[in-house]
Amino acid sequence: EKGGFEWFMLKEIDEQPSAVADTLRGRHSPGGLLQLDEMRISDTELREVDKIIVIACGTSFYAAMVAKYAIEHWTRTPCEVELASEFRYRDPILNKSTLVVTISQSGETMDTLMAIRYARQQRARVLSICNTNGSTIPRESDAVIYTHAGPEVAVASTKGFLAQVVACYLLALYIAQVKGMKYGDEIDGILAEIGRIPDGIQRMLDEGDQMRKLATELAGSRSILFLGRHVGYPVALEGALKLKELAYIHAEGFAAGELKHGPIAVIEQGLPVFVIVPPKGRDQLQEKTVSNIQEIRARGARTIVLAEDGDEDVVPYADHLIRLPKVPTLLQPLVSTVPLQIFAAEFASQLGHDVDQPRNLAKSVTVE
Numbered sequence: 001e002k003g004g005f006e007w008f009m010l011k012e013i014d015e016q017p018s019a020v021a022d023t024l025r026g027r028h029s030p031g032g033l034l035q036l037d038e039m040r041i042s043d044t045e046l047r048e049v050d051k052i053i054v055i056a057c058g059t060s061f062y063a064a065m066v067a068k069y070a071i072e073h074w075t076r077t078p079c080e081v082e083l084a085s086e087f088r089y090r091d092p093i094l095n096k097s098t099l100v101v102t103i104s105q106s107g108e109t110m111d112t113l114m115a116i117r118y119a120r121q122q123r124a125r126v127l128s129i130c131n132t133n134g135s136t137i138p139r140e141s142d143a144v145i146y147t148h149a150g151p152e153v154a155v156a157s158t159k160g161f162l163a164q165v166v167a168c169y170l171l172a173l174y175i176a177q178v179k180g181m182k183y184g185d186e187i188d189g190i191l192a193e194i195g196r197i198p199d200g201i202q203r204m205l206d207e208g209d210q211m212r213k214l215a216t217e218l219a220g221s222r223s224i225l226f227l228g229r230h231v232g233y234p235v236a237l238e239g240a241l242k243l244k245e246l247a248y249i250h251a252e253g254f255a256a257g258e259l260k261h262g263p264i265a266v267i268e269q270g271l272p273v274f275v276i277v278p279p280k281g282r283d284q285l286q287e288k289t290v291s292n293i294q295e296i297r298a299r300g301a302r303t304i305v306l307a308e309d310g311d312e313d314v315v316p317y318a319d320h321l322i323r324l325p326k327v328p329t330l331l332q333p334l335v336s337t338v339p340l341q342i343f344a345a346e347f348a349s350q351l352g353h354d355v356d357q358p359r360n361l362a363k364s365v366t367v368e
């Protein structure tokens, strides 16, 4: 059933173009309204939403972090992101104008379920993004958007994550549409961009060999860092989590802008650092990230740079350069995550670890 792949994880990474395409399918007709699955929240209620809180654990939490950027940008509604295990212990301010969005691949994560129960007690509306039909989390929510990634077997989430990110974009666009912040043709334009993403993912898969080679070259590293800005920041966290889970080495993701506030002190000769460079254009994010690469390289880091086609600024500072297709800034996680997943799987495989069933981990965490 591994379809010729050594590990389920590699098979699931390979299925990502269809996971994304299937999650988009059937939800939109040109110029028409987006259709979501079980939406037991009326448009009137949605228009009254004045705060959105996105809650999840692990990799799903990083999808939530991406969601915040899309939701605030497209809907102009304040959005918070919270780890499910922390949410209800901080006495959060919720009422019936609060929309709580939870994200869970399995639909059975206990921390997330407890957050949902708490939110509903406080009269908030709960919408869940979930990959598992009929699981507990969608059953206990007011509304559901199913991701259509297909069953995920490997403990490390891959296609589940990409599908979650797509569902978050769909939700953000849906709210933007209901609130009148975005109209049909704008939404069509954004959806068309998302519709082209599966080709971009396919390209990252086709170029996967460079990640396999890199995994061999970096074998023996006991610590690897990941830097990103904007939506590249959750991608950095996700790249680090994959490596921790599978390779059992120290891996950490940082917001690139935080470097000089502390983390740069750990940079030493030969330390591998992945840097996800945002597309050029907005808020000088690209320029600022390039200068971060210069700073770490001057201190001896071995830089692995993920940058879009045509970005020549990074070339002098990249020990390894991974090219990404040109996509809008907000959508970049859908392509930039892929090489990091391949890298983690290959790195762990070369260490002789069980890539599908890493030590100490379970596929769904049904205890708090």
Ligand code: M6R
Binding pocket: 057, 058, 059, 060, 061, 103, 104, 105, 106, 107, 108, 109, 112, 155, 156, 157, 158, 245, 361, 363, 364, 365
């Ligand atoms: O099923 P969920 O999405 O609720 O699971 C959340 C986390 O337990 C999960 O993403 C975990 O971090 C994965 N092992 C990451 O690869």
